[in-house]
Structure formats: structure tokens, C-alpha cells
Amino acid sequence: MDFELSREHEDFRHVVRDFAQEHIAPHVAEWDRQHHFPVETVRAMGDLGLFGLTASPEYGGAGADFTSLCVAIEELGRVDQSLGITLEAAVGLGINPIATFGDEKQRERWLPDLVAGRALAGFGLTEPGAGSDAGATRTRAELDGDSWVINGAKQFITNSGSALTSLVTVTARTGTTPDGRPEISAITVPADTPGFVAEPAYDKLGWHISDTHPLTFTDARVPADHLLGDRGRGYAQFLATLDDGRVAIAALAVGLIEGCLELCTQYAGERETFGRPIGTRQGVAFQIADLAVMARAGRALTYQAAAMKDAGRTGAEFKQAAAIAKLYTSEAAVTATRIATQVFGGYGFMEEYPVARFYRDAKILEIGEGTSEVQRMLIARGLGLPVE
Numbered sequence: 001m002d003f004e005l006s007r008e009h010e011d012f013r014h015v016v017r018d019f020a021q022e023h024i025a026p027h028v029a030e031w032d033r034q035h036h037f038p039v040e041t042v043r044a045m046g047d048l049g050l051f052g053l054t055a056s057p058e059y060g061g062a063g064a065d066f067t068s069l070c071v072a073i074e075e076l077g078r079v080d081q082s083l084g085i086t087l088e089a090a091v092g093l094g095i096n097p098i099a100t101f102g103d104e105k106q107r108e109r110w111l112p113d114l115v116a117g118r119a120l121a122g123f124g125l126t127e128p129g130a131g132s133d134a135g136a137t138r139t140r141a142e143l144d145g146d147s148w149v150i151n152g153a154k155q156f157i158t159n160s161g162s163a164l165t166s167l168v169t170v171t172a173r174t175g176t177t178p179d180g181r182p183e184i185s186a187i188t189v190p191a192d193t194p195g196f197v198a199e200p201a202y203d204k205l206g207w208h209i210s211d212t213h214p215l216t217f218t219d220a221r222v223p224a225d226h227l228l229g230d231r232g233r234g235y236a237q238f239l240a241t242l243d244d245g246r247v248a249i250a251a252l253a254v255g256l257i258e259g260c261l262e263l264c265t266q267y268a269g270e271r272e273t274f275g276r277p278i279g280t281r282q283g284v285a286f287q288i289a290d291l292a293v294m295a296r297a298g299r300a301l302t303y304q305a306a307a308m309k310d311a312g313r314t315g316a317e318f319k320q321a322a323a324i325a326k327l328y329t330s331e332a333a334v335t336a337t338r339i340a341t342q343v344f345g346g347y348g349f350m351e352e353y354p355v356a357r358f359y360r361d362a363k364i365l366e367i368g369e370g371t372s373e374v375q376r377m378l379i380a381r382g383l384g385l386p387v388e
Contacts, residue, residue: 003300003307009071016075019048020083028080032208032357035201039163042086046117051090055099059111066244067306070251074302077255078262081361082209084252085368089158090114092245094121097169097186101229101237106188113166122160124170124189124215125238128153135235137184139217141172147221148174148187150195154215156368161198161213165191168215171234186234188226195220206360243319244309245369246326250302253329253365256358257298260340261291263355267344278343287339294336298329320382327375330365337362 005013023041031038045051053069055061062068069091077084095114098106098121113119130136139152150172154160160168167190175183189196198213229237265288268279278284305321308314340355341348348355366372380387 003304005067005071005303009067012068013071013075015048016050016072017078019045020076020079024076024083025079028083028209029352029354029357032080032082033351035203035208037162037209037211038083041083042120042162042164043117045083045087050087051095051117052115054091055095055111055115059099059107060115061111065306065310066247067303067310070248070302070306073248073251074255074258074299077252078259080209081252081256081358082207084255085158085207085210086120088245088248088252089123090117090120092248093123093241094159094169096244097123097228097237097241098188100241101186101233102188105225106228110167110188118164119166120159120162120164120211121166122157122168122215123238123241124154124157124160124168126154126156128155131156135182135184137171137173137182137235139170139172141174141185141187143174143224144221146224148172148224148226150187150189150217150220150222152217154217156202156212157215158210158212160211160215161201162211165198165211167191168196169228170215170217171238174231174234177232183232184235185231186228186237187222188228189217189220189222193220193222204364206357206362206364208360242369243314243322246322246375247302247305247309249365249369250298250305250322250325250329253326253333253362254295254298254302256333256362256365257291257295257329257336260336260355260358261288261295264288264291264340264343284343287343291336291339294332298325298332301325301328316382320379323370323375323378323382326369327372327379331372333365334362 049062050072052061053064057063073084073088098110114121141148141150167188169186169188171184173182174185177183195218197216202212268284269277271278302325305325308318337359341359344355347353377387
């Protein structure tokens, strides 16, 4: 199928690239050192329309395709992964579940502010004992009259405790199915709900600018109409959400590879050893050539999957393409940052150079939105192998 980016996509890429260079690049090193979540810059991303790219115009969105969102995430990721994941999580994990599974009242209540970037929403799936095994959810929600009462904990939740966070959608056990399995439903919990606490932010290896918290729920009571979609369908809803998210994470990884390629190419032409630029040395030049291959291959896999999504091909073939794109690009990004720090030598180990931050930021790409092991399991199953 044809998945070449259109002229409109490329024009939009330049808009986002200019924004990232002007509003993020000059400050990102300091934000990273301070673990600072730049609220005003996130609002400026909203003013640019990034959070509403794929949302319906009915709620203030642009009604653009999924490919456009991937372009925006890639371009932010070239400069900073933290703000790239802020956009990815805000749209893919915050807005999409409400837009896709919410009723009209829920969409009218929450989407306008989320789409405009005036507010952020989190996606509460992972728990201390239930990460990739999302079916092992322990958080419970009991229906008490006209309210759900929620007790439990979530961890590693992006956009969940910032000054802009307005709600978190969580999975919770709401009963037992007829065949004895846990009934898992999705429920939206406003940030000001008594009993809902965003605990202190994590001290992370990377993504220092991203807002990430553990969450606790102690008799947190929300109205019964905060149930998102049908009761007992929360697990299926979140799995569908993750398919899109894997492609978006692939776009973020492509941005990281592109950033490494650009920095290394420039540095190899300027840095001299023994009277010649290091780019004349095969040991350096060939590694940079490998970066170019990773970037080209990763982009092809990512935008092929995005094109399938835009064409409405969201069945088994899309799930396979999403897993392949996510697996390849995330592992390539980790390799790319290792190459970049090696090309920069001792300077690559210094925090004053972006490649050191990229090196720290890359590893989580192999873990978030489904680990590399989960992707391999999904790919193997897609090949008909009965892997467990």
C-alpha cells in the first residue's frame, strides 16, 4: 500500500520542527537538570493544535489523520523525548479512550479542554503487580448506589500529577464474569476526587521532563456515569488503545534516531583527530551510516503502520505491523544512542551534550506501551505460533 507522506504532512513537519527548535531546544537541558515540567510550553503545544490533531472538529480538534500525530511526535522527539511522550500520552492514552469509548456527555464534558491543551488526562493501567500482565489488575471499584468507590494503586502513569492534569482513566475490577474471570472496567477519575492521590513524582533514569507518578485510590468515589464504555470491557478497550500507542512510540523512537544521526553527522565533520575530521575514519563513518539505515527503516515501518490505521485496517494485520514497528524502532533507538555517545567520545558522557540525555531517555522505549518481550510474543502469535 502507498504510505508516502503527503506534501501537507511534510509542511506540517516543518511547522512542528520550527516550534521545537524555538520553544524547546534552548531550554531542554535546564528543564532536564531540574526535572521541570514546562506547563507554559505544553500550553503552547496546545495553542499550536498538537493535542487536537486527531480529534473531531466538534470538540475543537483538527480532524487530521493519525499519520499527522506521528509526524508531530517524531519532530518533538528529535529535540526532546519527554515532551514527545507528553504529547503521545496526552492524545493516545488520555484523549483517545474518551473519544472512542465515551458517551456524548463524557466527550462534551472532558474533550474540549483536553483537545485544546488546557488540560491533560492520564491512562491508569499499570500496577505494582500488573504491568504487561494487565489482566492481573488488583484495583477494585464497587458500585455503591449511584457511585463507584475505587480502592487500589497504579504506577508509572504519565501526565497524572501535573498542574494541567484534569483526570485519569483507570482499569479496575468491577466484579466477576460468568466463567469466573475478573470483570475489568474503565472508569474516569477527576483529579480533584477525594481519596485519589498522585504520589510524589518518580526519580527516573530518563524522561526527566515528563510528568510521571504512582497513584493511590482510597475510597475514591466518582459518579456511576464515569464508567467509560460498557461495564466489563475495560481490558479490551485498553488493549485497543495500546495498538495505536505502539505506533506512536515508534514515531518517538524514530525522532530519537534522527536526532542522533543529525548530531553525529555534524560532529563527525567538525571534530578532528590527527589532523583530519573523524568522519573520514571508517570506524566512525560506518557507524553513522548504520544510523541512517535505522532511521530510514524505522520510518518506513512506522508510517506504513500509521497508514494502515488511517485506512481503517485495524485488525490483526495492523496489530502485527504496530508490534513490528514498535519492536524495531525502540531497540534501534537504544542502539543509536549507544553509537552516538561513542562517536562523541568523552564528550558523549557529559550532560552538556544532548546525546547523553538521549542515551538516558532511550531505554524506556523498549519497556513502555508493551515491552520488547511482549512485542515478540504478539508477532510470534501473529505468525501462528502458540507462544505463551
